[in-house]
Amino acid sequence: MTLFTSSIFSSFFRLLYPRACVVCGDVLVDGEPFLCSACLSGLPLNEGVDEEADEALANDLGVGYLYWLFRYDRASDFHKLVYAIKYRSNRELGVWAGKMLGERMQDDRGIDCVIPVPLHPEREKERGFNQAFMIGMGIASVLGVRVESGVLSRVVNTPSQTGLERGQRADNVAEAFELRDTVCVEGCHVLLVDDVVTSGATIRACMIELSKIKGVRVSVACLGKSGSI
Ligand SMILES: [Zn+2]
Incomplete structure (x- = not known):
């Protein structure tokens, strides 16, 4: 042709x-x-006005910095951006949105690699891909760093967090993760990537494991930050 x-x-x-x-x-x-x-x-982008609140949240989560692209509200149509990645298999949109976030991370504070929050293998098989991986690929391509998806594994297939109260979310996901191959990130500043941070329960659960790695520092990046945190 x-x-x-x-x-x-x-x-x-x-x-x-x-x-x-x-x-x-x-x-x-x-x-x-x-x-x-x-x-x-x-798009209600992060314009840096939440800096103090973000710093407090990062401290609370036990991470260095929190990067986010836009304010996430399920009552607003903009939540469909995340929905389209997750449930309409729009992988390219995930990478594109990740690149947009990466471009806004001018001060990336020396991040060495990206770790996408893993899905349970059964969930990933159903969906065909992990949305956090696609977002992480976009960020990593802009920052020029590697993606390490073999460090953390999701061993409990937790039900969806949607509709759960804060305490229930924490219980739901608390022991969902385990470490796998960690040598590649020892002494590194890693960027843990998820689609949306709502209560922070998933990040806390990942941190229980990641903080066991020798010399590791963790920062977090997500597309949507819920207005309630
Ligand atoms: Zn439109």
Whole structure:
């Protein structure tokens, strides 16, 4: 197929199956990646105004720094950005959003590698991929660091955290993780990546394990930070 016919074909395909904004559903025009321009400019990005609260939360979680892309609220349509990655298998959107976060981490404080929060193997098999891995790939590509997905393993297939109260979330996930191959991150500053940080229960559970690694420092990055934390 020549370039010309291939471009006609893709234009025809887009006419039949137009790409839609993952937030509002409007048809995207050429040059708009996954969100339309209106939604992209309305995304409640982290503008640094929560710095003190973020510092307190990072202390509370026992991590160095907390990086996040946008304020996550299930009542707002912007939560669909995360939903589209997780439940509509939009892997490319995960990488794209991860890159966007990576580009906003100007001061990355010497991060050596990215560790995506793992899914239980059965959950990953059902979904076909781990959304935190795709987001982590995007961040790592911008920071020029490696992704280490063999360090942490999820050994308990916990039910979804959605709809659980804070205390229940902590109990639900408390002993869900175990360490695997840790030599590659000894003495490193690792970036633990998840899609959304809501109560912090998942991060705390990961930290129980990661803090056992010799000389390791941990910071956290997530796409969405819930307004209630
Ligand atoms: Zn839109």
